[in-house]
């Protein structure tokens with residue numbers, strides 16, 4: 001018999017969850033959860049989700065218990081200025097704690113996110129603090145993927161590609177717990193984003209071919225490199241010729257792309273810069289489709 005998993009998607013509808021840095025928790029939760037579902041379904045797991053669109057759901061636990069899943073996962077984004085992923089499990093430990101540990105290990109491995117550990121939280125009656133864990137019959141966990149109000153931490157899930165990777169990482173942990181061997185997807189070369197519509201724009205910037213002299217370059221010893229490059233900034237064009245477009249700031253997953261991309265904000269994370277494939281998206285809220293990926297410069 002096929003294994004079953006219930007995925008609860010935190011918040012939704014008129015309840016945005018945590019809001020910071022231009023993000024709403026409910027939106028990030030949903031992209032992660034849909035990706036987690038797809039990965040589980042690809043491995044033959046029957047999945048029921050609390051929601052698949054932006055709606056508020058009040059009877060998630062009831063529907064979860066009626067579905068009788070083997071495992072139950074509640075997906076959230078944290079707030080409070082911390083750093084890293086944390087996962088809550090049933091205070092009695094057991095299968096819930098095992099699931100929590102496997103999922104957190106997978107997230108750390110797949111996304112490069114740092115771990116705050118697995119934990120239990122009790123209420124004043126000594127039972128589980130969170131209703132999802134307290135009232136769900138199946139082994140249940142709450143995954144708090146990253147902190148929305150910590151700019152460095154939310155960078156791990158602030159693009160659609162990264163959110164999808166987080167979903168896959170959670171799924172891999174669940175699969176391991178269910179004893180289902182992971183199968184790599186057949187097509188890995190396909191880029192996750194649609195091809196950009198290339199429009200000819202009147203050139204307003206300096207021609208890219210002529211090296212621009214750096215403004216007040218720091219005095220450095222003459223190096224083998226031809227010139228000191230100016231610091232990367234938002235809107236800078238980056239030409240990739242079969243270059244690597246990384247899915248995340250820290251992970252090794254990348255697709256090979258040729259084309260012009262634009263630095264989203266000129267902020268380096270792990271030596272990589274976020275890029276968008278459409279110039280009019282530069283500086284816009286870096287959510288879902290605004291960001292194509294990360295390039296190393």
Ligand SMILES: [Zn+2]
Pocket residue numbers: 010011017018025076077
């Ligand atoms: Zn939440």
